[in-house]
Amino acid sequence: MSSPALQFPAPAVPESTPEPASDLPGPAPRNGRRWPVFLLPVVALLPAVIAVLQLGRIHPDEVYQALEPAWWRVHGYGVLAWEWKDGIRNWAVPGVLAGFLKLADLLGITRPQGYRAVVALPQAALHAWSVWAAYRFAARRAGPAGGWLAALLVGLYGPVLVFAGRTLGESFSASFLLVAMEALDRRERPVRAGLVGGAALGLAVVTRYPSAIFVLAALVWLVAARRWRLLAFTCAGGLVVAAGLGALDWATWGSPFHSFLAYARFNVFSEGAAARFGSDPPSYYARPLLTAVPLWAWGAALLGVAALRQRLALSLPLWCAAVYTGVLLATAHKEERFLYPGLVLAVLAAAAPVAAFIATRARADARWSLVALALGTGLGTAAFFPSSDLRADQFRAIVAATEGGGARGLLIVNEGLWGAGGFFYLGQQIPWLTCDWPQDGAFQHAMRDSSFNRAVTFEDRALAELQAAGFRVARRIGRETLLVRE
Template sequence: MNLLYVFGLILAVRLASVFVVKTYYVPDEYWQSLEVAHKLTFGYGYLTWEWVQGIRSYVYPLLIAGLYKVLALLHLDSVQLLVLLPRILQATLTAYSDYRFFVWTGKRKWALFLILVPWFWFYTGSRTLANTLEASLTTIALSYFPWYGEGTAYLWPAAFCCFLRPTAAVIWLPLSIYHLRKSRLSPVELILKRFLAIGLLVAGLGIAIDTYLHGQLIVTPYEFLKYNIFNNIGSFYGSHPWHWYFTVGLPTVLGINTLPFIYGIMETVRKSEKYKVSKQLLITILLTLVVLSTVEHKEFRFVSPLLPLCLYVTVEALSRWSYRASSTMLWCTAFVILLGNALPAWYLSTVHQKGPIDLMPKLRDIAQEYRDEREQRANILFLMPCHSTPFYSHIHENVTMRFLTCEPNLKHQENFKDEADRFYESPNHWLNSHIPIHPRTALPTHVVLFDSLTEKIGEFLTNYKLLHSIEHAEHRQSRTGRAIQVYQRLLKGEENAFNRDQQLPSEQDVESLLSNERFN
């Protein structure tokens, strides 16, 4: 199979995902990469508490900042390119890692098929997440791992993985022990001249970058472990039972591929002498899941680096099965896997939680064009769960914006509640305490919220008119809703023309406005 053609096909799929995936997944896609890079390059933006405390490395945002700087020097720093090019950069890296997966697995057709179809990888492979970068680097490192010979090239991407996301060490510890056991080099020589030397070089470079940009000597992997593991800060953002990764997390990430993966597990256990690589990968997967399960805070994306390991096990088993399967059975299996991945990929990439992405161009126009009666620029208040939308990286205008923060209890205060919790506990009390209403021009010019909140703060919204209502999700929840609404403060003179006693928009009004937004 022509390798150039294979890479071109993979790259085309990954670049297509940049334009197909138009939904919101998790805040870190923007707040831990694009927002940081925007502040580095243009001098304004928002740094979350992780950057203040120094638990995040600047290595990944610095790559994006370099891209931003080139655009700025060429006077091409439009919002569209600031949003698009980092995703193209990540999609290209993902495509290369997919190509390396194909090479690693012996250039099998099942490998090409299975690396292209997983819904989760299509959904996240072009997102600017540290987890996506980690998964790509993991795949590249595995493709250079000395499964059947000697070599240490894999140590470079593996070391960068461990520096950026210290939890990646859980994957590489058992694999490094496996390398030590099978290598013809002495353990002392391998550890001192390879493992330690490359590890120190990568760590030194990372520490130098972080120390310069954080403004003080800092070892971000240590700070990461101190806050997230030793102090268990992550549990502030939610916790799951110990078995969640086994029963929900990994099966969801694999989707329908869970079925052939289970078949791969059974074949590997039954015929371990024929599946030596798969056997070692299964040991690594199991140990990683066990260790990750000890941490209370769990997310789907945390197991994304295990995806290439699981797919290798699946590829090896299906490839051997294919020799004795009929052509009809092969095509039916491939069709079921394709359909089972295509449906969730389409729905989650184009429908579910698309509101924040559709919202930002409208806020961008407001930030660029709006002037109130005093010729003041927009002042936007987000009354939403914290980090519900992208921020300055998607607006690229230095206007005033405020959102409800959700920093964890870093000072170990009793009965601690973050700002978002205090707001949702009593929205009107929070507004009366934090938002001045006299003079009226002191009010935010625009308010962004989910429709589920509208009726609760009706009195406050009498100073505003509904400007946009944007589809978001199918069902309302306690803090989110079916639509995101943008309200604009009434200008002087508009109050008399505007019916101050009008009712808040009804469901029918919102549906009508949503239809207009959809067709405009």
Template sequence: MTTNADVAPDLAVKVRAFAERCHPLGVLLLLAVAVRLPLAFWPNINHPDEIFQYLEPAWRLLGHDGIVTWEWRDGIRSWFLPTLFAGPVVLGDRLAPGGAGAFIVPRAAVGLASLSIVVSAWFFGARVSRMHAIVAALVAAIWFEIVYFAPHTLSEPLTTALIAPAALLLTGDLSWKRLAVGGALLALAFVWRFQYAPAMAVFALGACWRQWRNAIPLVSGGLLVLALAAMVDVAYGVAPFEWLILNIEQNLLHDRASEFGVAPAMAYLYELLIIWSGATLLLLCALRRGWRHAPLLIVAAVVNIAFHSAIQHKEYRFIFLSVVLLIIAAALGSADWGQMLRARPAWRRWALPIIAGGWVLLSLGLADTTKLMQDNWMRGTGAARLAADLRADPELCGLALYVTSYHLLPGSERLARGEPLYAFHPEDPLATGRLPVLVKKNEQAFNRIIAPPSSASELPADFSQRSCASMGDDGIACIFARSGACDATSATPFEINDVLVRLNY
């Protein structure tokens, strides 16, 4: 007969044997996947670009209609990333038709791509000690800002997933192979987000500073990738890197981005202080020690913040690379404290759990303590609920947006299920001052409207209010519905892409 006393030692032996067989990096990667993949299903949106600059163009590449923003009309975007997203988009649409899968699978793919940050952090730490490797990889796996941005289909997290391993390859013991691969990764990162070029230059110069011949393999690897990017441009009928020249002309010379908001030079430092709050001093102390192990990470992070601080239009996502590099450097510095504890016999076995547990508690504590982070987790979820209601509506045959911005909406297919989409915007030159009249005049083209509840009296009388949801800073929006079909032959100048052209949005 087996007793509890027999089972307990046997279980302990099995646990130890399992732990010995499992490499810590593998366990940390599984942990990273476990905290990232569920967020692919959480329908929050950090910024409209993740839909309208990447997923919506990818959807159009597959032969569907979609919303076309001014960036694509003016040719300031490369088709490289939308082309890559087309694969996950079509896979997701086949797995879960109706728009949801085409949103989830690309997010899951981007989340998995962020695992390169975890691997890079491990090997940065492994240059010092096993404890440094474990702490650095753990922090990269669970730090709330990295986890938050991981599934968002934006250029910043994707580019950071390239720059982190490039930084690893271009520091430490260099070889021609490491230099060539590192140069290729930096070139690809440049194509995806050229605004990170100053930070990338820190690693390129660091690799070549003492031995300028290292520039040969580094540049060679980069040129191969740039040639591939040029071929992608040619395949879409545009001159190689024409989008880059137009982007610089529009955003850096004509400052077009400032139309979407400006902030003072110190805004990023202020935002970091808000998000890290009481942990800021602790992180700075850890960074001071981390300088000994990875100074170029800190230099590149500071250069990136300084460059983006000089640009008037600011968004926190722009310095995501800096956040990642600083957090990895701080994790490396904190592992020094763990080694100090380990040097004391009484604390030897508790050193790693204390440091690792401290990072976990710190990350959990900061993840939802500020209004800024709370808003980040919830932004776009209300629009997603309205979109889900519309996709499940069998009578939907046309949808209009009334005094409601498209920015937080999840793309035309996930919103209107491929049905015609119209917009009545107060700044539209054709509609200024006449919105109530025009929406009533054109109501036969649609049978569903998304509008603020305060606008109910301006809508046609046969539309009644249904479900409502928060649109964040834009207030509440509701679905208004009427019975009956739509007149597919009804010509109206308020199709959403026509409106965006007039608004230059």
């Protein structure tokens, strides 16, 4: 006998789900437990606060595809990566960040860490919206108490704390995707849900073109679920955003959708990305996936398999995460950060059943222990994903090098151009060079040129040579040493 075809129906839940019996706090004011309402904004702000206080970068794109172009737009100088010369990026994110950077200038904020905090405001607001969306998505399945817990599981998930405050395309896109998943999951007001969901999907693509995979997966899900009205307004919301992208590219690159088409030619219709940045087998993602998925999510996977056997249904975020991960495995060029949007959607899908289990089925005396265990294992994944060195101490040393005035030129030892912080973190137009070893031409030039009176070196590399050229140690910041010379 043939097995039934796999379907993707919308969750069959009532319009208002009663709150399960639980001693976990709910949002109802009558019981005096209001603290989740105030806790979620704090959780939503954490990634931005961490990124601003820590500095550093997950990937050079954090600086050179967002912060540095924004600096260039405001100040007229900066380091523009090849993508901004070939036109395979759009100016949406740098344009918004440039507006807030200009606001910082108007407020007289000139310290790099200070205007980095101002630039973080729109991203923090976006992330707060996505955490609220995670609550609403889970509350339909687990009640208000379970919704709060699920929102905490998503908001305090280690990779979210690391990524969500970073100016990476993956970070912006994942937040928009959370909003889209919640909107398209709604059973009520399909017009509003579709417009919001479609616009959020569109903005997820504008901030990161590979997220078009999620859009296609979501549309397939809506077709399979036969939610035709929602599908129509989702397309309408997405088309409005697409029209805005076309107009932006026309104004900045001279033709509609110039950046999207150039990106597709380089990354999809040719082997440009693999040829320039390398290729890896699917096994490349094995370790990141194993270390980035928290233990409680694996438990939710078992619950999901059991439910799938009964109802033959996949939730929208789980379906989108699975399709996206499958495409990543088949794509030649691979990087750990590419996994992040899919991981966030998978965690959203897993958080709801875990929260429902703790809130309704776990013994009362064990609930808080299970909450602590789930949150702890989720937080712990931050130690493994991403595995790259953030070099946060280097960025703090670069900021310190230009504080107080007097800096005329900066040499950064044991770092390449694309690993440094650009003019954004220097905060002023002074010459700066990077090098690896004392025999490098950039190092020799800086030693001969007296305008280079600041140096930052990693783990004291070339320290003796710097001191021989008249530099003295001024300060140690983590693994970095800041040197000055008169």
